[in-house]
Amino acid sequence: MEADLLLIPIDRAGPVPVLRQVYLGLRRAILSGDIPAGGRLPPTRALAARLGIARNSVVAAYEQLLAEGFIEGRVGAGSFVSRDLPEPLDLPPPLMAPAAPPPPPVVPHAGQYGAAPFNTGRCTLDDRTLQVWRSLTARRLARPDPALLGYADPSGSAALRGAVARYLRAARAVRCEPEQVVVTAGAQQAIDLVLRVLLRPGDAAWFEDPGYPAVRAALAAAGARIVPVPVDAQGMDVSAGIAAAPEARLAYVTPSSQYPLGVVLSMARRMELLAWAHRAGAWLLEDDYDSEFRYAGRPLASLQGIDAAGRVIYVGTFSKVLFPGLRLGYAVLPPALLEGVRSTRLLSDWHPAALQEGVVTDFIEEGHFAQHLRRMRQHYRGARDALVAALREHLPEMLEVEVPDQGMKLLARLRPGLTDQAVAEAAARRGVIARPVSPMFLAAPPIQALMLGFSGHEPGRMRWAARELARALA
Amino acid sequence: MEADLLLIPIDRAGPVPVLRQVYLGLRRAILSGDIPAGGRLPPTRALAARLGIARNSVVAAYEQLLAEGFIEGRVGAGSFVSRDLPEPLDLPPPLMAPAAPPPPPVVPHAGQYGAAPFNTGRCTLDDRTLQVWRSLTARRLARPDPALLGYADPSGSAALRGAVARYLRAARAVRCEPEQVVVTAGAQQAIDLVLRVLLRPGDAAWFEDPGYPAVRAALAAAGARIVPVPVDAQGMDVSAGIAAAPEARLAYVTPSSQYPLGVVLSMARRMELLAWAHRAGAWLLEDDYDSEFRYAGRPLASLQGIDAAGRVIYVGTFSKVLFPGLRLGYAVLPPALLEGVRSTRLLSDWHPAALQEGVVTDFIEEGHFAQHLRRMRQHYRGARDALVAALREHLPEMLEVEVPDQGMKLLARLRPGLTDQAVAEAAARRGVIARPVSPMFLAAPPIQALMLGFSGHEPGRMRWAARELARALA
Numbered sequence: 001m002e003a004d005l006l007l008i009p010i011d012r013a014g015p016v017p018v019l020r021q022v023y024l025g026l027r028r029a030i031l032s033g034d035i036p037a038g039g040r041l042p043p044t045r046a047l048a049a050r051l052g053i054a055r056n057s058v059v060a061a062y063e064q065l066l067a068e069g070f071i072e073g074r075v076g077a078g079s080f081v082s083r084d085l086p087e088p089l090d091l092p093p094p095l096m097a098p099a100a101p102p103p104p105p106v107v108p109h110a111g112q113y114g115a116a117p118f119n120t121g122r123c124t125l126d127d128r129t130l131q132v133w134r135s136l137t138a139r140r141l142a143r144p145d146p147a148l149l150g151y152a153d154p155s156g157s158a159a160l161r162g163a164v165a166r167y168l169r170a171a172r173a174v175r176c177e178p179e180q181v182v183v184t185a186g187a188q189q190a191i192d193l194v195l196r197v198l199l200r201p202g203d204a205a206w207f208e209d210p211g212y213p214a215v216r217a218a219l220a221a222a223g224a225r226i227v228p229v230p231v232d233a234q235g236m237d238v239s240a241g242i243a244a245a246p247e248a249r250l251a252y253v254t255p256s257s258q259y260p261l262g263v264v265l266s267m268a269r270r271m272e273l274l275a276w277a278h279r280a281g282a283w284l285l286e287d288d289y290d291s292e293f294r295y296a297g298r299p300l301a302s303l304q305g306i307d308a309a310g311r312v313i314y315v316g317t318f319s320k321v322l323f324p325g326l327r328l329g330y331a332v333l334p335p336a337l338l339e340g341v342r343s344t345r346l347l348s349d350w351h352p353a354a355l356q357e358g359v360v361t362d363f364i365e366e367g368h369f370a371q372h373l374r375r376m377r378q379h380y381r382g383a384r385d386a387l388v389a390a391l392r393e394h395l396p397e398m399l400e401v402e403v404p405d406q407g408m409k410l411l412a413r414l415r416p417g418l419t420d421q422a423v424a425e426a427a428a429r430r431g432v433i434a435r436p437v438s439p440m441f442l443a444a445p446p447i448q449a450l451m452l453g454f455s456g457h458e459p460g461r462m463r464w465a466a467r468e469l470a471r472a473l474a
Numbered sequence: 475m476e477a478d479l480l481l482i483p484i485d486r487a488g489p490v491p492v493l494r495q496v497y498l499g500l501r502r503a504i505l506s507g508d509i510p511a512g513g514r515l516p517p518t519r520a521l522a523a524r525l526g527i528a529r530n531s532v533v534a535a536y537e538q539l540l541a542e543g544f545i546e547g548r549v550g551a552g553s554f555v556s557r558d559l560p561e562p563l564d565l566p567p568p569l570m571a572p573a574a575p576p577p578p579p580v581v582p583h584a585g586q587y588g589a590a591p592f593n594t595g596r597c598t599l600d601d602r603t604l605q606v607w608r609s610l611t612a613r614r615l616a617r618p619d620p621a622l623l624g625y626a627d628p629s630g631s632a633a634l635r636g637a638v639a640r641y642l643r644a645a646r647a648v649r650c651e652p653e654q655v656v657v658t659a660g661a662q663q664a665i666d667l668v669l670r671v672l673l674r675p676g677d678a679a680w681f682e683d684p685g686y687p688a689v690r691a692a693l694a695a696a697g698a699r700i701v702p703v704p705v706d707a708q709g710m711d712v713s714a715g716i717a718a719a720p721e722a723r724l725a726y727v728t729p730s731s732q733y734p735l736g737v738v739l740s741m742a743r744r745m746e747l748l749a750w751a752h753r754a755g756a757w758l759l760e761d762d763y764d765s766e767f768r769y770a771g772r773p774l775a776s777l778q779g780i781d782a783a784g785r786v787i788y789v790g791t792f793s794k795v796l797f798p799g800l801r802l803g804y805a806v807l808p809p810a811l812l813e814g815v816r817s818t819r820l821l822s823d824w825h826p827a828a829l830q831e832g833v834v835t836d837f838i839e840e841g842h843f844a845q846h847l848r849r850m851r852q853h854y855r856g857a858r859d860a861l862v863a864a865l866r867e868h869l870p871e872m873l874e875v876e877v878p879d880q881g882m883k884l885l886a887r888l889r890p891g892l893t894d895q896a897v898a899e900a901a902a903r904r905g906v907i908a909r910p911v912s913p914m915f916l917a918a919p920p921i922q923a924l925m926l927g928f929s930g931h932e933p934g935r936m937r938w939a940a941r942e943l944a945r946a947l948a
Contacts, residue, residue, distance in 0.1 A: 006644050006645070007645050007646055007775055009775030009776075010775075013742070029643070029644065032643065034643050034644050035644075051772060052771060113625055113626050113627055115623075115624060121624055121625050123623045125622075133615065137611060137612075137615060138608065138611075141607065141611060144604065145799075147587075147799060148599075148797055148799035149589075149599065149798070150589060150593065150797075150930065151587055151595050152587050153587055169503070169508045170480050170481070171480070185659060185823040185824075188822070189822060189823035192822050192823070201675065214820065217820075217821040218822075298484065298527075301484075302483075306483060306485075323624075324622075324623070324626070325621060325827060325828030326622075326827065326829075327824070343691070344695065346688065347691040347692040347695055348666050348822070349659040349660055349823075350660060350798075350801070353800065353830060355830070
């Protein structure tokens with residue numbers, strides 16, 4: 001242990017002698033394992049200098065520890081923590097005293113972070129992408145951007161904002177200038193920032209029923225009055241929303257692929273929604289979380305791109321097209337909201353991580369992104385087909401599988417009589433992650449279904465998991 | 475342009491023919507520069523497949539663009555955007571219409587992000603650290619952690635939490651277990667999360683006067699009633715706080731080095747503050763932003779380490795000891811607050827960036843961190859002395875310089891008659907950043923002083939900037 005890394009609080013004004021404070025501090029460090037058995041203590045001179053006290057206080061404390069068997073002195077080699085420690089007699093009470101029961105978690109954690117099938121949100125990086133990623137990272141670190149070494153723009157780097165704007169204009173028909181883009185730590189941060197700027201406690205907000213739990217939690221945290229709006233085969237039922245809360249401040253909507261049902265918001269509904277927002281002065285928060293991987297049918301443009309009145313806030317993420325551990329996403333904002341979101345981002349966590357921004361910029365601008373998307377689209381389509389085949393083989397009677405045209409997960413409705421939460425628990429006991437859909441419903445009558453992710457899982461693992469799921473259901 | 479990367483919204487139900495929609499979409503992409511001059515258009519067959527429409531609609535649209543001079547066809551080579559574009563006649567109105575004036579920024583942005591002296595918060599990474607950083611990053615990317623590819627624990631990785639807990643116990647006398655650590659995107663996020671969990675609109679919060687503007691903004695965003703508590707030579711005046719708001723829910727405090735004045739909270743005041751928090755059931759938010767680099771005198775332990783009642787939330791950052799672009803910091807939480815902060819972190823941005831977490835873990839655990847701290851301490855002490863010398867040479871009459879015992883910035887009081895905001899503006903016109911201190915005061919009578927950073931600036935640049943500052947004052 002370096003003297004520099006050890007600090008013992010010394011209170012000269014208090015009743016405890018300095019020698020005793022050094023002794024107690026070292027003993028605590030030894031008993032807690034901060035200085036491990038066999039570890040070397042700092043030289044007395046260095047520790048005395050570090051603590052700003054007389055060396056003889058340190059020497060006396062070491063002697064007491066030596067006498068009690070906490071440390072061993074080796075001539076010419078210094079002092080070391082004993083391998084056989086004595087039992088302490090007068091330890092202070094532990095800090096981790098029984099606390100008040102914690103509040104219930106806003107979002108379920110269990111099973112959320114595993115790599116097991118069929119967890120959602122898992123990604124694949126193939127060898128080619130990994131190789132490119134390594135070389136772009138090494139190049140960025142060879143000559144680090146001075147921006148790394150200081151605080152930066154809360155909107156993110158101008159280069160990445162430009163790359164995102166060009167990509168969204170071309171691929172998603174989003175109408176935007178780079179100045180409207182704010183680079184965030186994923187779509188979730190983009191949404192949370194927008195809600196913090198727009199909502200005052202008690203403001204009504206339309207929320208799809210069923211809907212995405214993490215955004216529901218963010219709405220609740222912002223103090224919103226959540227207005228559940230039912231979803232049918234055309235997506236969010238806009239007239240129901242208008243009937244329930246015509247004065248709502250905001251509507252959260254997933255037009256390209258409704259979460260969790262996967263339906264697409266029809267063109268008629270889109271026009272109805274835009275007209276309402278324009279009339280009511282409401283904001284539409286478009287979460288385009290999952291539209292990059294499309295396997296069949298016509299692609300769907302963004303809602304933002306057909307909005308002539310500037311009421312749509314567009315949110316997207318690199319967590320799906322690249323990987324969640326990257327923590328990069330973006331919002332495209334109507335100009336009137338830009339300054340508020342920038343300020344809130346600053347007080348929330350200042351700005352994005354600079355190195356990753358640079359690597360992603362190069363990845364897009366040098367053409368790797370388009371190639372990665374194309375390869376992954378093929379790869380994930382294969383994974384989707386493998387999952388569908390495995391479910392049809394092992395659970396033909398139990399599940400009604402909806403084969404999605406896009407995205408990284410599918411919805412499997414359970415045979416009548418089964419409840420999704422019970423099935424999910426039974427699956428979890430066998431190491432299989434199957435997310436129940438019924439808890440995502442608010443006022444609408446819930447369906448019993450599982451959300452199963454196929455991205456980032458090997459076909460063999462998915463077959464194994466389908467068999468286990470069948471056993472869990474038996 | 476790849477067909478995959480181009481999306482034109484097609485509305486089959488609307489009044490505009492599909493052919494016309496393709497024509498308008500392509501023309502917009504050309505005029506906006508999304509397909510640059512000379513750029514190649516996708517083959518008609520690929521674009522028709524991508525858009526899910528008949529190929530002859532695409533062919534007809536291309537022919538119209540060709541006839542109007544927007545594109546050029548080269549036999550056997552495809553279609554390219556013309557280098558001489560015609561003037562468009564019927565463009566839709568731009569989205570960037572004059573908007574309502576934005577709200578005033580919560581925190582001043584100007585000059586915040588420059589590399590010029592004397593901006594604060596700039597860091598140095600020497601060749602040795604950079605070399606280690608490159609090799610640790612390459613090693614982590616050689617065999618990527620599966621955690622990269624999915625969503626992860628909102629508290630951060632167990633490995634980094636353990637490393638942080640061990641470091642803080644030894645170096646800052648913080649009493650904590652790894653389970654109490656939440657890894658955040660810098661100290662600012664740690665503070666913002668804690669405020670979101672603890673404060674309800676209207677709750678009183680003590681805030682040092684003068685105090686740190688970004689936290690003042692976060693308190694305001696959380697709806698707190700900010701109670702300014704004056705600061706004297708012993709730090710925050712606790713009795714004044716008790717007199718003003720004995721029932722406050724929280725006190726934000728910078729005990730190791732008061733921001734911006736640099737004074738240390740005395741032991742008597744620490745005991746008084748802890749006793750009040752215990753009695754009132756209030757929380758103490760300790761921001762230990764700047765205590766790693768100490769040049770003289772005894773080191774100061776954390777307030778958290780002497781708190782027997784578990785009322786202190788300890789916050790720190792890697793932005794100063796490593797670099798701000800990293801965006802990593804941490805909070806050490808009393809157990810009762812852990813679940814609330816984890817949930818709020820999840821809805822705020824899920825979890826930290828996985829690669830950087832891994833690199834920092836290795837950097838600490840393999841001993842590079844301790845070496846980096848030691849080298850940087852020497853380096854920054856030299857930078858401090860260089861700045862003090864330059865100011866004494868060029869501005870002996872104008873500034874009263876306080877030489878700090880720790881940290882990365884100093885406070886220079888202005889000669890009576892000068893105002894810090896006017897001086898800062900004059901300096902900015904000469905490319906020198908000098909942060910005025912008077913705007914950081916709330917109710918207390920402001921001093922006229924500049925906050926000058928010496929970290930991350932070369933001595934030669936600081937001498938130049940001192941000369942320019944002298945000219946700005948003349």
